[in-house]
Amino acid sequence: MVALASLLSIVVFVVSPYIVQGTTIRALNPDNARLLRFSATHTEWISNTALEYLLEQRHQYLPGSRETVGFVHTSSVNVDGLRNANKALLDGISDEAIRALAGREGFKVGYIDITETYDGTTNHDEAKTNEASRAALPYSAVDPTAHPDYKALAAMVSAQELRNIVGNLSTTFPTRYYRSTNARAPSLWIQSYMSKFTNVSATLFENTFNQPNVISTLTPPGTSNTTPIILLGGHLDSTSQSPSTKAPGADDDASGTAVALHVLSILAKSGWAYTKSKYPIVTHAYAGEEGGLLGSAALAKSYKSAGRSIRGMLNLEMVGWQPETTGSSTITVLTDPNADMSNYMLNVIKAYVPTASVRSTKCGYGCSDHYSFSDAGYPVVCIASYGPNDANLNPNYHRTSDTLDKLNFDRMADFARATLAWIVQVAS
Structure with a gap:
């Protein structure tokens, strides 16, 4: 995933099999993938198949009782284990994306799906967003x-x-x-x-x-x-x-x-x-x-x-x-x-x-x-x-x-x- 910021106009960041280049984001097959923003500086394409699989993994962290809920909310995701079990499916997906999608941190979704809202020309400028939203x-x-x-x-x-x-x-x-x-x-x-x-x-x-x-x-x-x-x-x-x-x-x-x-x-x-x-x-x-x-x-x-x-x-x-x-x-x-x-x-x-x-x-x-x-x-x-x-x-x-x-x-x-x-x- 990549920062959608002005610096993208001078760099190329590869997220296999998808590419973020300049102010343009394109997927090799956009009908079968979603563009997810995991932070103000990390945006990544995830195939629909991988997305559904990772979200299914969240349920293994669901609490069975109130006694386990504190442990469950801080459970880490075994990223290497998931990769080893599904190498082809998860190849090229960042560890951060896997943790956000497969993990369970309380009620947080952990990402914003911007597939439909990203217009391919407007970068996400964290500095300007912070300045606007944190004005007096x-x-x-x-x-x-x-x-x-x-x-x-x-x-x-x-x-x-x-x-x-x-x-x-x-x-x-x-x-x-x-x-x-x-x-x-x-x-x-x-x-x-x-x-x-x-x-x-x-x-x-x-x-x-x-x-x-x-x-x-x-x-x-x-x-x-x-x-x-x-x-x-x-x-x-x-x-x-x-x-x-x-x-x-x-x-x-x-x-x-x-x-x-x-x-x-x-x-x-x-x-x-x-x-x-x-x-x-x-x-x-x-x-x-x-x-x-x-x-x-x-x-x-x-x-x-x-x-x-x-x-x-x-x-x-x-x-x-x-x-x-x-x-x-x-x-x-x-x-x-x-x-x-x-x-x-x-x-x-x-x-x-x-x-x-x-x-x-x-x-x-x-x-x-x-x-x-x-x-x-x-x-x-x-x-x-x-x-x-x-x-x-x-x-x-x-x-x-x-x-x-x-x-x-x-x-x-x-x-x-x-x-x-x-x-x-x-x-x-």
């Missing part, structure tokens, strides 16, 4: 006393409604795997659910696979297409050991999606967005996250191509599994890729949800959909119950046992309160 935050100081309207919004948070949304997504649709035969249905359900709220526009953003993203928008008076937006996101797809037939994905990530949808419905029902916000508030339900952040990568590219400004993006990933906590909930703020955004979110949670146990940890490149928007130069932050390598991470992750009954919706409600707090701060 234009937000007001964290101060709950300056936002007395927050209490009324927080009082509208309903653990039961969060349960209803997660229940619909995880039980009505036995799988939400983006390549399953019924992959489109959960997107249509989300669109229908959001369309019932007054002044919410719910539209589909089609992908190259048959599972569209869902974009739900609240547009305050006086705003336009040039007004920066405040963005919430969670991924609607799911996976498991048997993704095509059963992947309930209650925690991963019906839980995060439910919080994003519920928060937008509160802002609609309360009328807050029309009287207090100077910015449109948008919720994305991303498709194909488990395939390499496919849906969010396509959306981030479309926003960047249109010159659309994003005031801030908050991603919610696996927020329902809460077996133990010293507070009303455990909320983990992922520290990357934007430290300033993460610090701001930490301060928001501590000020507005003081009963929560707040922690932080590193997520890792490509761990969830916020990385698609960070790579496009937007300011992002992600919150979760636990980090990718935490011992308490949901042991049902990517299993058919990731079901509704395992989640704690009272504790999940704290994530909705924290999200509302972040919005009232960022919108001021």
